[in-house]
Structures are given as C-alpha cells and as structure tokens.
Amino acid sequence: MIWDYLKDKKKYLFPALIFLLLVDIAQLLVPLMTKKAIDGLRQSPNMNDLLVTGLIIFGLAVSVFIFRFSWRYFLLRMAFKIVVNLRNKIYYNLLKFSQHFFGKWETGDIMARAINDMRAVQRMFSFGIVTIVDAIVLGIASLIFMFSFHVKLTLIALAPMPILIFAVWFFEDKIHRTFREVQEKFSGLQNFVQEDFSGIFVIKAFNRELNEKNRFAKENQEYVDKNLKVARLFATLRPFIMFIVGLSNLLVLYFGGKLVISGELQLGSFFAFFQYLQYMSWPMMALGFAINLYQRGKASLSRVEDITEREPIVYDRENALDVDDIDSVSLKVKDLSFKYDNANESALKNINFEVKKGESVGIIGRIGSGKTTLVKNISRLVKIPEDTIIVNNRDINDYKLSSLRNMISYVPQDSFLFSTTIRENIAYFNPDMSIEKIKKAAEIADLKDAIDDLPKKYDTKLGERGVNLSGGQKQRMTIARAILKDAPFFIFDDSFSSIDTNTEEKILNNLKDILKNKTTIIIAHRISTIKYVDKIMVLDEGKIVEKGTHEELIKKQGEYYNIYKIQELKEKIAKE
Structure with a gap:
C-alpha cells in the first residue's frame, strides 16, 4: 500500500535515501577516528596526528550537516507532493460523487480526512520513513562493526533485545486501532462544530447556547480521552524502550570494562564499541517515534483511501455520447421507480409521463411526495434504472454527464x-x-x-x-x-417558495420570453406558480395521481382541486 504512493516519486525518494546513507557512513566513521586517536595517544602521543584526526572528525560533522539537509529537502518535497496529489484526488472524487455518497457522509468527517488526516500522512511519508530506514541502516551497520570488535560482548549487548521485539509487537496493533479511533472522534468533533456554526441562528432562536456548550464539552472530552489512551500506550512503550537500552549499556559497561582491564579489548576499541552501541541504541529509542508516525499515518491513510479509492455510483458509461440536438429537449419517463439507500419504501413508484420539445410541465404535491426526487432522477444526480428516462429518443444513461447537465438550467x-x-x-x-x-x-x-x-x-x-x-x-x-x-431545458425545483405572490407573478411574466420554445419543469407548492403551464401533474406518496391542465384538474375535483380550494381559503383569510 505504501509503495504505491512512493513508486512514482523515485526522483525524490532515491536521492533522499542516498543522502541518508551518506549521513550514516559519515557517522559510522567517527567511532573509527575516535579509536585511532585514543590508541595513538596510548602508543605514541603525537599532537599532529591528533590534530589531523580532529580535523577529519570535524569534516565528517560538516558532511553530516550537508547530507542531512539534503535528505530532508528531498524527502519533505516527496511527502508534500504525495499529500497534494492525495488532497487533489479527494476533491476530484468528491466532485464526482452523487447524493448516494453525500447522504451518508458528514461534512465535518470529510474535512477532517482532507486536513487532519493528511498531516499524519505527510509526517509518515517524511520523518516516519526516514526514521525507519535510518534505524535499519544504522542499526545493522553498527552491529557489524560491534561484531568486528568483539563477538561475545556484542551478544551480551543484544541479550535484552528479544524483550523489546515482543513489546513492540504487542503494542503495534493496539496503537494502530487507537489512532484510528482518535481520528474518527476528531471527525465527529469537527462535524459537530461545523453543524453548530451553520445552524447558529437556530441555536440562538431557541436559546440553546448552554445546551450546545454542554454537548460540545462532552464531545471534546471524549476526544481528549481517546488521545489520553494513546498517550498511556506511549507512556508505557517509550520508557520501556529506554529501560532496555539502559540495560544494554549497563551490561556493556560492566563486561566491556572487564575486557579492557584484562587486556582482551583495547581502550580505543571499547570507546568505538560503545559509540556503535549508542548508534544501535538510537534505532531502539527511535522505535517509539517511528511506530507513532507510522501507525498514525497508516490509520489516517486508510481513512483517506475510504474516499480516494471509492468509485462513484453515477458515472459515464463506456462510449457515452453527447446529447444530440441540444437546442431542444424532449423527455419521456417510463415505469420509473426509485428508492433511496437504506429507505424502507420507494420515493417514486411507477412514474410515467412525457414532455414534448418546448412544452412546460408543472408538478405539485404535498411535502415528501417525491417531486424533488423526480427531477434529481431527470438530472442524473442519483443512479437511475436503465431505459426509464428517455431524452431526445435515447436512454439518459447513454449520455455523458457533462453533456446532459450542460443542457439543463437547474434552480435547486x-x-x-x-x-x-x-x-x-x-x-x-x-x-x-x-x-x-x-x-x-x-x-x-x-x-x-x-x-x-x-x-x-x-x-x-x-x-x-x-x-x-x-x-x-x-x-x-x-x-x-x-x-x-x-440552457434548452429549465428545471425550477420549488424555486418561488420564499418569494411573495406579486414578485412571483412579475418574474413569471419576465420569464415568458426566456422560456419560449424551451422545455420546462416547474415544481411548486403554490398553484399560482404553475397555473399557466401546458400541463400539470399531481404527485402523492411517489405516484402520479392526476394529470391535465389547470382547468381540467379543477373540473375533476380531485387532489388538485382540494389543494386549490385550501390555498384559495388561505388567501381570503390573509386578506381579511
């Protein structure tokens, strides 16, 4: 999984690893120079030799500085490139997703994945990777030098290591699961804040500030508790690693000191051995840091991939076409039924109607009768069954989404x-x-x-x-x-509900020339909005219960007539 993101960033990764290797080589030469200086002082003290050795160590230190800057430069550029690409992929995927996705996902959760999780991913691909690589290279190289000095002392130094390996294995899975819980709780917290500020006027209108304050305090405390759980894991792991490193140092000091006293090991070699032990101890001490970055980044990356690897439900099929004759639109709906995800009942049931080119259709019905769902199907904002909506004599699923939506002026x-x-x-x-x-x-x-x-x-x-x-x-x-x-096809989805009737009438009169020869669907709750369209459909519980002109539906004295009489009565009461 990780390599999939690294393989096309080789021009940054390989130079970074080369410079990291040069850093480790320069560091590994320092103990050898120290050994040479100490042994030289014991055998034949010479200030010139000591000065040369000191200059070499200084040169190695400068080299470490240059090489370390270089690997950081390349590695950070690589990490930023990966994060930028991932964030772009999140955004581009979100633009492709339909209501099937946004009906399930909360805005705060999406934002947390695009921002907070990305920080963890960036740190994993930068310092997480380099820490692991550095630990492996420096640890193995130091171990080789230690064996070259004294095999028995090296085995003594490694004696506590199996305990450390078991501890890391034991904590790794717990840390990964806990970090994922932390990120998910942060998503919930961010969504809570985003939702509250979006609805701030409702909160104030109902005088619920204190209630929301208490709810936020609870959510915030739960987030803190999750982080404290992670902190407790690392509060146990890190000191334990330090303890194992300290135990190894103690064993080397005791047994190595005895070897020096007995003459079996030179003092310079002992100093060099001890320095290599510290180099090998660094990977052990950095292990906690590396596990932190890697597990946090891995957990965050899996959350990001929940979006980036998800395929849209509504998409262009292979060899999709542009809409023909976009200057005019005809529409035919045949036996259309539609049910939202996780819904018990269908929102639309066996819908059948036809809109000719340049014709205007009004749709009216009670709240929840399926009016908006119907125009979402016509606009392919949701996935629709095959051969149920025909546009210009072709199944709507045959068209490119961009071409289809370009021909619609949609007022949501x-x-x-x-x-x-x-x-x-x-x-x-x-x-x-x-x-x-x-x-x-x-x-x-x-x-x-x-x-x-x-x-x-x-x-x-x-x-x-x-x-x-x-x-x-x-x-x-x-x-x-x-x-x-x-566009040649206008859809007004309850677009006059907040406009007074006088202004509505003025706008509708202004629209007459605009909508002339254009196919138009107008959804409304007020009969005055759709009174003069070519035909009207009445929806109830997802079904078309009546069709006809205004005059025809009034004569039927059905559902439309009932709505008309209720609205007429409301207008009379309002005037009085």
Missing part, C-alpha cells in the same frame, strides 16, 4: 450561494459573461433594484451561503444564475 430547492461576489454567483456557469448580461438576468429575476441599493452593487461579497441576503433574494439570485446559463 436549496438556494445555495457561494462566499464570493454577486457578479460571480450569477455568472457561475460562465465567469467571463459581460456585466450587461448579468444585469439583464438580475432584472428578469426582479433582483436588479435590490442589488443597486448595495454600496458595491454586483461586486458585493456575500457571506457563507448568502447569509447576508433574505430567503427571497437568494432564490431570485439562483433564478438569475439559471437564466444566464440559458
């Missing part, structure tokens, strides 16, 4: 606006659109006067999700955005 139920200027929001489909066309779209959506009253007009920057605009202004801005796209 949720009036989403970006945290940028009004101009950029309206011209979202084509940022190079002229200001005259942007103003014209705003005028058709009855938004021009409201924008002109703002100090910076079309260059006014909006808050998150357009928080500094009213609900009606946000809806009108999304309508202006769709008008400016000017």
